[in-house]
Amino acid sequence: MGLSFGMHNYILESKTKRFIEALQERRIETTRCIKCDRTFFPPRSDCPHCYDAGIQWFEIKSREGVLKSFTTIIIAPQEFVEHSPYCVGIVELPEGISIMGWIKGTENELHVGDSLKVIIESRANGPMIYLEK
Amino acid sequence: MRVAVIGVGQSKFGQRDDANLRELAFEATKAALDDCGHTINEIDAAFTGIASDHFAQQLQPGALMSDYLGIHPKPNYRIEAACATGSATLRTALMAIKSGMHELVLAIGVEKMCEVDTNTAVGYIGRGGDVQWESPFGTTFPGNYAIVAQAHMARYKTTKEDLAKIAIKNHFYGAKNPYAQFQKEITLEKVLNAPMISSPLGLFDCSPLTDGAAAAILTSEEKAKTLTDTPVWIDASSVATDTMSLLDRKTLTELPASQEAAHKAYSQAKVRPKDIDVACVHDCFTIAEIVAYEDLGFCSPGSGKDFIEEAYIGGRIPVNVDGGLKAKGHPLGATGLGMLKEITIQLRGEAEAGRQANGAEIGLMHNVGGTGHYSFIHILRR
Numbered sequence: 001m002g003l004s005f006g007m008h009n010y011i012l013e014s015k016t017k018r019f020i021e022a023l024q025e026r027r028i029e030t031t032r033c034i035k036c037d038r039t040f041f042p043p044r045s046d047c048p049h050c051y052d053a054g055i056q057w058f059e060i061k062s063r064e065g066v067l068k069s070f071t072t073i074i075i076a077p078q079e080f081v082e083h084s085p086y087c088v089g090i091v092e093l094p095e096g097i098s099i100m101g102w103i104k105g106t107e108n109e110l111h112v113g114d115s116l117k118v119i120i121e122s123r124a125n126g127p128m129i130y131l132e133k
Numbered sequence: 134m135r136v137a138v139i140g141v142g143q144s145k146f147g148q149r150d151d152a153n154l155r156e157l158a159f160e161a162t163k164a165a166l167d168d169c170g171h172t173i174n175e176i177d178a179a180f181t182g183i184a185s186d187h188f189a190q191q192l193q194p195g196a197l198m199s200d201y202l203g204i205h206p207k208p209n210y211r212i213e214a215a216c217a218t219g220s221a222t223l224r225t226a227l228m229a230i231k232s233g234m235h236e237l238v239l240a241i242g243v244e245k246m247c248e249v250d251t252n253t254a255v256g257y258i259g260r261g262g263d264v265q266w267e268s269p270f271g272t273t274f275p276g277n278y279a280i281v282a283q284a285h286m287a288r289y290k291t292t293k294e295d296l297a298k299i300a301i302k303n304h305f306y307g308a309k310n311p312y313a314q315f316q317k318e319i320t321l322e323k324v325l326n327a328p329m330i331s332s333p334l335g336l337f338d339c340s341p342l343t344d345g346a347a348a349a350i351l352t353s354e355e356k357a358k359t360l361t362d363t364p365v366w367i368d369a370s371s372v373a374t375d376t377m378s379l380l381d382r383k384t385l386t387e388l389p390a391s392q393e394a395a396h397k398a399y400s401q402a403k404v405r406p407k408d409i410d411v412a413c414v415h416d417c418f419t420i421a422e423i424v425a426y427e428d429l430g431f432c433s434p435g436s437g438k439d440f441i442e443e444a445y446i447g448g449r450i451p452v453n454v455d456g457g458l459k460a461k462g463h464p465l466g467a468t469g470l471g472m473l474k475e476i477t478i479q480l481r482g483e484a485e486a487g488r489q490a491n492g493a494e495i496g497l498m499h500n501v502g503g504t505g506h507y508s509f510i511h512i513l514r515r
Contacts, residue, residue, distance in 0.1 A: 006269025014265065041380065042266040069287075069385050071279035072332040073271060077256040080271035088270050090280065090380065098380040100270055107332060112287035129270075 003126035007102075008079045015045035018057060023127040026120045028060040030097070041097035065091035067114045067131070068098060072107050089131045091116050101129035109133070136227045137357035137364035138513070139350050140169030141474040146345035146462035147314040154189040154245040155201040161346035161467070162202050162241055169350050169361060171237075176350070178208040178235040182222030182242035184215055184465035187257045189245040198241065208235070215261055216417060217502030218242060219347065219469020220509035224370050226351050236353055242471070243346035244464035254342050261503050263378040275339055275418065277379060277504040279331040282420035284385035286333065289435035291423060293333055297324035298441045299419040300337045300460075303453050305445075307460025309487040314343050314462035338419040343462030347470035349477075365477045368495075369401035369512035375505050386435075388505030391428035395499070398510035399430075404495060406430040409450050409512075411479045411490040413472035415501040416457040425499055426452070429510075451490040454479075469500040469509065480515040 002012070005020045019042065022029035031043040035053030041060070047053055070089040073080075080086070087103035087110075099118060103110065110133065119130040142164020144157045152160070158181075166172060179202065181195045191197055195211030198204065210229075214221035219242035226240040246254055259273040285291050300319060307313040319337060327336035357364040373393035376382060382389075399405060406429060414429065416422035423437035431450055432440040444452035455461050455475040458468060476496035478484050498511040 004269070007271060008269060010260075010268050011265040042378070069280040069284040071276050071283055071334075072329075073273055073276045073279075074328075074332075075255060075273065075275065075330045076271055077259045077268075077273060078252055081252070083271065086271060088272060088276060088280075090385075100267060100272075100380060102270060112284055 005127050007083065007128065016043045019043045020126060023120055024122050026122060029057050030060055031055040031057055039095070039097060041099070060093065060095055060097065062093040062095055063118045064115060065093040065099070065118065067110070067112055067116050068092050069112055070103060070107060070110060089116065091118060091131050099129065101131040104130050104132040134231060135354045136230050136367045137352055137354060138367065138473065138477050139352055139357055139361045139364055140165045140171065141349050141477045142168050143312055143347040143467070143471055143474050144345050145312050146343050146464060146471070148247045149344035154191060154194065154243060155197055157245060157344060157346040158198055158241055158243040159201060161243065161348040162239060165239070165348035165350050171350060173203045175237055176204070176207070176239045177237055178229065179204045179239040179241060180222045180226040181209055181211045182218040182240070182466040182470065183211060184213055184218040184244055185257060188249060188254065190248065202241065214507045214509070215502035216415070216463070216465050217469055217500045217507045217509050218466040219471065220498065220500035220511060221469070221507070223349065223469060223473055223511065224372060224509060227367060227370050230351060230353050236356055238351050239348060240351060240470060241346065241348040242467040242469060244466040245344050246342040246464060247344050251342065266378055266380065273331060275334055276331040278418040278420055279334045280379060281385055281424065281504070282333055282418070285420060285424065288386050291438045293325060294321065295423065295438035295441070296338055296419040297321050299416060299422045300324050302441060302444060303416060303457035303459040306454045306488050307456025309485055310456045310461060311485065313456040313460050314341055315456070315460045334418055334420070340417050340458035340463040343464040345462055345464035345467045345471070347467040347474050349470055349473050363481055365480050366514050367511060368514045369398040369510065371397035371401065372507065372509045374507055377506065379504065387424060388428055388501065388508060390505045390508035391425065391499065391501060394508040394510040395429050398512050402512040404512065407449070408495055409497045410493040410495050411454065411476065412450055412452045412497040412499065413455065413475050414452055414499040416453060416459050417463060417501070419459070421501070422453065422457065429499060446488065446490050454488045454490060469498065472498040472500060473511070476513050480513060
């Protein structure tokens, strides 16, 4: 049983396992297409534009970004009922990619456009991404 | 060559403890055949829209329909495009007729969502997001549209009261529609005090789980003229798609697939937004109808909340005067064909008292799959 990221993984196999391994070491790594230079986040092992060019991995260094949106989920899927309520956010990093995570704390005092830190926590079964004001 | 709608029908939408998937499909199919006075034997192919095998716990549900509706041994094609399955089914049938490979066809959409318990159903629907990259955070379908709502409210000062006005309007008209799941008007207090599902969306911002079916009989222009005096013509059919993950969307306050599909549809039908006399738009959540007004060009970006009062009969463009997804219900596979039935009867002047858009000549259907993963637009003319 490999590492999983987030709170529960429904898809257990991928050519992008390196993402989770790097995240467990608190590095954000993702891919870009060798031919057209498009960046993918979350990482992809295949470029849907070039189709056969190949991809390369690189590191995203930023740990702070702008909050694009968020929501506090109350009615949750079965695997998440025990965690309800939880707040999911999307933050845009200076590299032009958007990352999803759980907001630390509640949505009180949270506004679209706020600056949030990206915090990666390493756990026994795999890493988790948090966003904090 | 134009394609005509010559018959439409639907089952009552709601929590149908009295009927299962195949029986609901039969109700709608019989109603559509009776509407045009034809029999299943005359149909040369069927197109079946069912969004999920999981809810009704039946794999290859298209095959079940081939049997129960009396289609076999003729062709039947099962179509899926999430919540836009009904319109995808309509468009596929239209393409088959235009290709000349089939001439008189049945398009049937059906979903049985209430057989499993609510938590299970919510779990299934949540798999409509990116299961590899978003589901690890416990995202849900209401959560996705809640993210859209939060961004829209921040950018354009849309409020929870504005969202509530959509639910109020759609219940106002659902109350006049005997086929609707909910036939009672609701108040602002009721909407604002409802339990929260995913902030800022509460129970009354969300369309329900629904059992139901809707069907249509379609044919070529040539054959339609021999079969009926009241064909409704499909003047435009368009579709566009978008990225799987919300993380890949440039903006969260609009659905680019709807904008792209609308642009193509208006061009095909040679009309502008203001020429539309009546519309059904995809209000899976209240915010989705406000965003639809903007994406469809009924009003400018951000001013959807000010258009709501124009979406009543007597206003600039009556929208969802059948109750919408919110009050009429949203059986995933049936919804798009339910919209087709509604626009068809509006153009024929056959809608129930209090919900007929007067003198309607041009109607529009806007049917979205997922969080704007698909958007299908059809424009009909009488």
